Amino acid sequence: MFQVRHKVTQHIFAMKVLKKKHVLAKNQVDCARVERNVMVKVHHPFLVGLKCAFQSKDKVGFCLAPAIAPSTTLSSPKVIGG
Secondary structure, three states: OEEEEEOOOOOEEEEEEEEHHHHHHOOOHHHHHHHHHHHHHOOOOOOOEEEEEEEOOOEEEEEEEOOOOOOOOOOOOEEEOO
8 A cells, every 4th residue: 555646636545456457366356456446435524435447467556535534635646647
């Protein structure tokens, strides 16, 4: 998990990155797919929501909107998007 900040909007997100070889080696493909589907469909103030999902040749990533109060201070995010 990484804390990231969108370059344009400055919104803060949590980014979960999974290595495909580890997902395949542990036979977790269905679990990763179910996790993604649940985050897309469930809308609740105490649960994170999926803002986007992406993949590269060797990784899968989920960008999540953190379920935190807007006044909460988060430290040193990485920058994404543009």
